[in-house]
């Protein structure tokens with residue numbers, strides 16, 4: 447609990463570092479993209495690893511919950527202080543420390559914005575591929591904590607593939623350095639990769655060493671439209687049979703296409719279209735051009751209604767509108783969007799869409815689905831009128847059925863958004879009691895008093911203590 451003695455000790459150890467206790471100041475740190483949560487008791491904005499370590503030590507000593515916050519774009523409530531305590535806002539740790547174009551790596555503080563690093567390295571002919579749709583807002587520390595993915599993951603992999611090393615503060619206050627600047631390292635357990643995707647529950651990341659690759663010379667964007675979702679999925683299979691590895695294969699269903707058309711006020715796809723694929727191929731100019739021709743042929747084979755190829759950057763941006771406008775288009779006054787990021791083996795996407803149709807019929811719900819077809823990672827949005835309690839209740843039943851079905855299809859309940867507190871009650875659908883217990887023993891080793899991001903990932907016997 448935050449006591450006057452704890453606050454006094456915090457201020458004494460932090461010098462000029464901002465310690466915010468006013469309700470208005472704290473309100474800005476009470477939400478993420480999932481929604482608004484409880485107010486933290488205190489917000490600290492450190493600018494140095496030593497300050498982070500001092501806060502962790504004091505929280506450990508006083509048994510105060512400590513929650514790390516990046517840019518607050520998480521979809522599962524991970525950065526929200528469900529049990530009060532201290533929110534460590536990392537926004538002042540935002541420097542690109544080094545871009546090394548001989549060793550192809552960058553060293554950054556955690557709150558560098560993803561797109562800012564991408565622009566900085568691209569200006570030097572280098573490439574940092576992970577591209578969550580939130581890249582203009584999300585932080586690299588948040589990306590590491592959630593192991594963020596994005597459209598390019600099919601070809602280039604998710605954040606994990608690019609993390610070579612970390613500096614991190616343990617919840618007990620020690621500073622550790624994991625991995626190295628070398629691309630090979632098999633010394634001891636791989637703590638770097640254990641921390642990637644740990645959702646701010648094991649340690650506070652204060653510095654990240656990231657692998658870079660050379661920037662592809664060209665990328666070409668195509669938009670193919672189809673009369674049915676099955677035809678679009680057939681095109682994905684055809685692409686893979688042609689041994690093509692596009693940088694992006696984004697699948698958008700009819701419900702989502704109609705929502706975007708309403709949102710932007712114009713039809714973006716031909717009449718009779720109930721699914722679309724947005725494809726991006728990249729590489730040398732010759733290789734990208736050849737792949738674009740093969741990709742268009744694969745879509746035509748699957749019965750595409752149209753295949754448009756962007757000839758200019760402006761056209762490329764227009765084609766991407768379909769994908770980029772999805773998130774705002776699906777929100778609306780009074781609409782509660784229950785957003786999931788389930789994954790199935792790619793060949794089972796048709797079964798996943800058949801399941802969505804069954805859920806629509808059985809529960810009378812609007813469901814919009816789109817996502818990274820190359821990875822089988824589909825964002826399923828259950829759209830309900832938030833004033834309609836019965837519909838909200840039906841959506842919750844449907845989400846459990848969705849998760850059970852996805853696991854039966856040998857997939858996963860989350861491909862990139864993580865568990866946070868929103869999906870913690872469903873952990874047991876995918877993991878066995880023994881697996882959960884093993885993870886809890888790992889958590890215990892890092893955080894013996896359980897102060898770091900409590901109530902996240904693991905199902906709780908009781909609801910969060912504060913509301």
Ligand SMILES: Cc1cc2nc3c(=O)[nH]c(=O)nc-3n(C[C@H](O)[C@H](O)[C@H](O)COP(=O)(O)OP(=O)(O)OC[C@H]3O[C@@H](n4cnc5c(N)ncnc54)[C@H](O)[C@@H]3O)c2cc1C
Pocket residue numbers: 478479513514515516517518519520521523524525536556577578579580583584585586587588589590591592593594595596597645646647649650651652773862863899
């Ligand atoms: C419109 C929109 C589109 C999105 N698209 C994608 C997408 O395509 N792919 C995808 O993967 N995600 C996507 N997301 C989800 C979100 O952007 C990612 O999960 C992102 O990685 C979160 O980064 P953040 O900086 O906002 O983290 P926050 O929301 O601040 O925190 C997320 C978690 O990370 C922990 N954390 C943050 N910083 C640190 C640190 N320095 N050390 C330890 N733990 C830390 C927090 O405690 C919390 O548990 C999207 C979100 C939105 C709103």
